[in-house]
Every structure is written in structure tokens, then in C-alpha cells.
Amino acid sequence: MERLNHESLEAVFNIIDMNLHQNEWYAQWLYSNSTPVTCIFTPVGELIDVIPGASRKCFYCMEQVIKDSKMCMDLNYYNSFSLEKETLIPLLNDVFQCNRELQQGNDISEQIDVLSNVISYPYVLYLKMENLAKHDKLELAQLVATQLLGLDLEDVWKQEICPDLLIAAKKMLDSDYDVRLEPQLECDKVIELDNCEIGKPKLFEIKVMNSGVTSLEIQEIQLSCSCVALIGDEHYTILPGESQHVKFQFTIDKNEEVEREILLKSNGIYSVHRVKIVAKPSC
Numbered sequence: 001m002e003r004l005n006h007e008s009l010e011a012v013f014n015i016i017d018m019n020l021h022q023n024e025w026y027a028q029w030l031y032s033n034s035t036p037v038t039c040i041f042t043p044v045g046e047l048i049d050v051i052p053g054a055s056r057k058c059f060y061c062m063e064q065v066i067k068d069s070k071m072c073m074d075l076n077y078y079n080s081f082s083l084e085k086e087t088l089i090p091l092l093n094d095v096f097q098c099n100r101e102l103q104q105g106n107d108i109s110e111q112i113d114v115l116s117n118v119i120s121y122p123y124v125l126y127l128k129m130e131n132l133a134k135h136d137k138l139e140l141a142q143l144v145a146t147q148l149l150g151l152d153l154e155d156v157w158k159q160e161i162c163p164d165l166l167i168a169a170k171k172m173l174d175s176d177y178d179v180r181l182e183p184q185l186e187c188d189k190v191i192e193l194d195n196c197e198i199g200k201p202k203l204f205e206i207k208v209m210n211s212g213v214t215s216l217e218i219q220e221i222q223l224s225c226s227c228v229a230l231i232g233d234e235h236y237t238i239l240p241g242e243s244q245h246v247k248f249q250f251t252i253d254k255n256e257e258v259e260r261e262i263l264l265k266s267n268g269i270y271s272v273h274r275v276k277i278v279a280k281p282s283c
Contacts (some may be wrong), residue, residue, distance in 0.1 A: 004168070009143045010066070011038075011066050017105050018035070019173070020086075022246075024161065024164060024194040025099075026039075026125045027043050027122075028122065028126070028161050028162065028163040028164075028165060029095060029096060029099065029159075030050065030079075030092065031079065031080050031081065031121050031123065032052075032077070032078065032079045032080060033054070033155075033157040034078060034079075035052075036052075036053070036119070037050055037051065037053075038050070038051040038052075038058070038062055038078075039050045040062065040065045041065065042069060045097075045100070046097075047089060047092055047093035047096055048069060048089065048093075048094055049061075049063060049065045049071045049072055049089060050072055050077045050089060050092070051065070051072070051077070052074075052075070052077055052078070055073060057074075057130055058075065060074075061074055061180070064186065070199060071086065071089060072180070073085070073086070075088075075212060081119060081121070081122070083119075085204040086269065087244070089147055090116065090229065091118065091119045091160070093218065093249045094111065094115055095115060095119070095123065095124060097111075097234060098111050098112050098115065099127060102127060102130060102131055102134075105134075106132050107131065108127065109131060109132075109133055109135070112124065112127055112128045112131060113128070117146075117185060122148060122151060122153070122158075122162050122165050123147045123165065125144055125147055125151075125165075126148060126165045126168060126169075128144050129141050129144040129145050129148060129168070129169065130168070131173060132144060133172060135167070140283075141172055142173055145168075145170075145172040145173050145259070146169075146170035146173070148165060148166065148169040149166060149169050149170070149173075150185075155274055156263065156265070156272055157220075159265075159272045161272050162272050163258055163269050164252070166269060167179050167269060176188050179269060180212065180213065180215055181214060181216070182214065182266055182268050182269045183210055183212040183213070183214050183215060183216035183268040184210060184211040184212035184268060185208060185209075185210065185211075185216055185218075185264065185266045185268050185270070185273055186208075186209045186211050187206050187208045187264070187273060187275060188206065188207070188275065189208060189274070189275060189277060190275070190276045191204060191206065191275060191276070191277050191278070192278045192280070193221060193250055193277065193278065193279040193280065194280050194282075195281075195282040196250065196252040196279045196280060196281050196282060197252070197254060197281075197282055198209060198254070198281065199247040199251065199252075199253065200251065200253055201250065201251045202231070202250050202251070202252070202279070203231075203247065203248075203249050204247075204248055204249070204250060205245045205246060205247045205248065205275075206238070206245070206246050206248070206262070206264075206275055207243055207244075207245050207255075208238065208243060208245075208246055208264065209242070209243040210238040210240055210241065210242060210243070211241070212240055212268065213240050214240060215237055215238065215239055215240065215270060216233060216237070216238040216240075216266055217235070217236075217237055217238075217278050218236040218237075218238070218246075218264060218265075218266055218269040219235065219264060219265050219266060220234065220235075220263075220264075220265040221234045221246070221263070221264055221265075221269060222261065222262070222265070223260075223262060224260045224261040224262070224263075225260055227250060227252065227258075227260060228246075228248060228249075228250055228260055228262060228277065229248060229249050229250075229251075230246075230248055231249060232246070232247055234260070247270040248262070250277060250279050252279045252281055254281075255281050256281065257278065257279065257280050258279045259276060259277065259278050259279075260276075260277045260279070261274055261275065261276055261277065262274070262275045262277060263275075
């Protein structure tokens with residue numbers, strides 16, 4: 001933000017918090033775990049570049065794109081499509097325009113069919129499914145919903161950004177589907193550890209609750225570094241309405257505040273939960 005305030009660019013910057021539920025579609029559309037990113041549009045709303053990061057080089061590239069209205073080839077945009085940037089950006093623009101047209105109530109069948117043959121990923125299938133349903137082609141929409149649910153979302157970040165798309169697909173196949181019937185993992189998002197002594201393990205626990213109506217399976221617990229250790233089992237079955245205290249120990253190795261992360265994976269529709277550990281040294 002400080003850097004933007006000192007730039008003399010003739011541009012409008014909209015800062016989007018992608019942690020907010022209403023903004024999750026940006027991650028679903030871009031299908032990349034690069035963060036932060038800057039999407040640069042022309043005045044008429046055409047995507048011309050995606051710049052990852054916020055370094056001096058990134059701001060230089062933004063400036064060049066805004067001034068010249070041309071894609072910057074000095075900086076790569078790493079993505080999950082295995083496509084070169086000059087091929088990917090126009091396709092992402094087409095997907096973005098399809099979403100705009102769909103929200104305005106227009107039929108995007110022709111455009112989305114072409115796109116789905118060129119670049120197939122969850123968000124394109126979701127737009128295709130929603131468009132078919134809006135134009136009373138329920139059987140075709142259900143076929144696309146089955147495709148969407150059959151995708152192999154093996155990466156953790158994909159599992160984090162796609163649940164709402166999967167929920168929409170399940171509702172398309174079953175009008176009585178209720179997400180509340182899924183296992184629901186609830187736990188604190190931040191654990192603060194005070195008065196940590198360097199080199200001395202500090203015990204703590206995370207209370208994991210199942211607020212759903214079916215059994216919750218904790219399938220995996222990922223630790224971000226060797227300074228965090230799991231005590232006990234990695235796999236748990238938690239019955240509806242019950243909870244499990246999962247125990248850990250943290251060993252701080254520097255005389256300053258340290259942040260680490262624990263990732264819990266479950267069988268719930270929202271399968272990935274991140275817990276931030278904030279460890280503060282003793283005075």
C-alpha cells in the first residue's frame with residue numbers, strides 16, 4: 001500500500017481480500033496458489049496480464065503493462081495449467097468474460113463450450129453447469145456436475161478453493177442435498193504460546209470438534225517444520241457433536257516471535273483447515 005501511494009500511475013487499484021468468502025471466486029478463476037497477485041485490466045475490462053508478487057520487479061512490470069497496455073514478458077506467472085503466459089492470459093480473460101455474461105443473465109453456451117475444450121478446470125465446469133441449469137437444461141447440467149465431482153483435486157490448495165464449487169455440483173445432482181449433513185470440523189484458527197524458552201519444548205493442544213451430523217475423519221496432520229511435533233495419533237474418528245484434543249509440542253529456536261502452521265485434513269466437504277501457531281519467547 002505504501003508503494004502504491006508513491007507511484008504516479010494513472011490507474012485505479014482495487015485491493016481484494018481473498019480470505020473473504022465473497023471473493024473466493026478469484027482464486028477459483030485464477031487457479032493458482034500465487035499470492036499476492038495483480039490482475040491488470042484495460043479500461044473496458046479486458047484482462048491483459050497477471051503479475052505475481054509485490055517486489056520492486058513486480059511494480060516495474062505493473063507500470064510497463066499499465067503504460068503500454070501490453071503483457072509483460074519479463075516476469076513469469078506460474079500456474080496449474082502448464083501453459084505459457086501468452087497463451088494463458090487470453091484464456092483467463094475469456095473465462096472472466098463468461099462469468100460476467102452469466103451474471104448478467106446471458107447464455108454463454110457457445111463461448112464456454114469452446115473454452116472447456118481448450119482449458120478444462122473446476123471453474124470452467126462450474127460456469128458451464130450453472131449456464132445449462134439457468135437455461136433449463138437440467139440433465140446436461142447434471143452431467144457436468146458429475147464431471148466436476150470426478151476431478152482429481154490432489155493438491156491441498158485446490159481442496160481449499162474448490163468446496164463451494166463441489167457443493168453447487170452436489171446440489172445440482174440432489175435438490176435435497178444439505179451441506180450441514182457433511183462432517184464439520186471446527187477448531188481455533190490461531191494458537192498463541194507465551195513465555196517459550198529457547199530449546200525447551202512447550203506442550204499445547206488443539207481442540208477439534210465435529211459440529212456435523214456424520215462422523216468426522218481426521219485423515220492427515222501436516223506440520224510446517226521440525227520445531228512442531230505431534231504427540232499421539234495422526235488419525236482420529238470424531239462422532240457428531242463430540243471433540244478430540246490433539247496434542248503437540250513446540251520448540252522455539254530464536255529469541256523472537258515465531259509463526260508456524262499446522263494443517264488438518266479431513267473427510268468433510270471443507271477438508272482443509274489451517275491453524276497458525278504464534279510462539280513468543282519469555283522476556
